[in-house]
Amino acid sequence: MxxxxxxxxxxxxxxxxxxxxxxxxxxxxxxxxxxxxxxxxxxxxxxxxxxxxxxxxxxxxxxxxxxxxxxxxxxxxxxxxxxxxxxxxxxxxxxxxxxxxxxxxxxxxxxxxxxxxxxxxxxYVAGSTAWAAVTAVDARAGETVVVSGATGGVGTIAVQLLRLRRAHVVAIASPRHRDWLESQGATLVHYGSGVTERLRRAIEDDGAGTAHAFLDFHGGDYPRIALSLGVPPRRVNTLDYGVAAALGARAQDSAEGTSRAVLTELAELTAAGRIExxxxxxxxxxxxxxxxxxxxxxxxxxxxxxxxxxxxxxxxxxxxx
Ligand SMILES: NC(=O)c1ccc[n+]([C@@H]2O[C@H](COP(=O)([O-])OP(=O)(O)OC[C@H]3O[C@@H](n4cnc5c(N)ncnc54)[C@H](OP(=O)(O)O)[C@@H]3O)[C@@H](O)[C@H]2O)c1
Structure with a gap:
């Protein structure tokens, strides 16, 4: 073969x-x-x-x-x-x-x-990782959740799992995927210089006025930015294990999302058109x-x-x- x-x-x-x-x-x-x-x-x-x-x-x-x-x-x-x-x-x-x-x-x-x-x-990889992160921060209806890397393989699924939980999503991404994010009801915040201020404004404009959780699928400064926005460490999930340990944040990844039950659930949600x-x-x-x-x-x-x-x-x- x-x-x-x-x-x-x-x-x-x-x-x-x-x-x-x-x-x-x-x-x-x-x-x-x-x-x-x-x-x-x-x-x-x-x-x-x-x-x-x-x-x-x-x-x-x-x-x-x-x-x-x-x-x-x-x-x-x-x-x-x-x-x-x-x-x-x-x-x-x-x-x-x-x-x-x-x-x-x-x-x-x-x-x-x-x-x-x-x-x-x-x-499998993207879905299990998204599922693990959303579960780790226990996102709930009416909460505002910030997602970095929101339009990649993992982020696109995480954004939709958050919307299924009726959370409001502030998505950090480049403007090239604005249409897709808006079709999901997410608020786009561009990454790059000044991102923390743009996030603060987007969160203030949001109904709840505060960020409850942060899913980091990019790394770099985002876990620290999450804390500076007032998100408690236990409601920040990042795939940077060292930074997670240093800040007391969560680092749930595909390993925690790997099971037949999770993959079956994700496949059924996709087949039913509830996520794409x-x-x-x-x-x-x-x-x-x-x-x-x-x-x-x-x-x-x-x-x-x-x-x-x-x-x-x-x-x-x-x-x-
Ligand atoms: N440990 C694990 O179990 C595990 C599992 C899966 C993935 N991962 C890791 O998770 C990360 C994401 O995976 P993926 O499959 O979603 O990757 P991907 O499909 O390549 O997506 C990367 C995303 O990051 C965004 N991005 C680029 N620069 C950014 C910045 N400065 N700030 C915020 N977002 C930025 C991109 O947005 P634009 O396209 O708009 O630029 C894109 O949405 C990768 O580092 C991957 O290795 C780890």
């Missing part, structure tokens, strides 16, 4: 698509034919070596956590899944940017009919470099998704799965 590989840390040009075999199917594993697989900034950080201390790569490295597809084969001890079942789920083996992926049977949920493959394949997963672009798997160029340089709204071709790997044909 075709799968993304890189053989050393580096820029986008170290990424390639190679012919490899999926790893062997264990008794509790499921082989999924991938129909769509989202890409994430964390994968770019791993590829450059920026996360070497925390998440080292071993070479050659595969890539990818998000996945949606159909079950192609099941291990001998798997009872809940059968070939042809539509699923979405996650890999913890950096392996979903491929035509086929092997995952433990309990890292999959059934794909509801109403959710497109692209959205299903982009939901904005897809900025899809790229064939073979265009993995172009996909990461778009993600890393073009400020896309929402997600970028890889679409593998549907060749059948030799080993699978041979075994008749």
């Amino acid at each position: 075709k799968a993304v590989r890189f053989h050393r840390y580096g820029d986008i040009d170290v990424l390639g698509v190679e012919d490899v075999e999926p790893r062997p199917l264990g008794p509790r594993d499921v082989l999924v034919r991938v129909r769509a697989a989202g890409i994430n900034p964390g994968e770019a950080k791993i590829r450059t070596g920026a996360l070497h201390e925390r998440f080292p790569a071993t070479f050659p490295s595969g890539q990818g956590s998000d996945l949606a597809g159909t079950v192609a084969a099941t291990g001998a001890a798997v009872t809940g899944w059968a070939p042809g079942d539509p699923v979405l789920g996650w890999s913890w083996e950096r392996s979903s940017h491929a035509e086929y992926v092997v995952v433990p049977h309990d890292q999959l949920v059934r794909k509801p009919d109403g959710i497109p493959w692209t959205a299903a394949g982009a939901l 997963v904005p897809i900025s672009r899809t790229h064939p798997l073979g265009e993995v470099r172009a996909a990461f160029t778009h993600l890393e340089h073009d400020h896309p709204l929402g997600k970028v998704v890889l679409l593998p071709p549907n060749a059948v790997p030799h080993s699978i044909e041979k075994n008749g799965a």
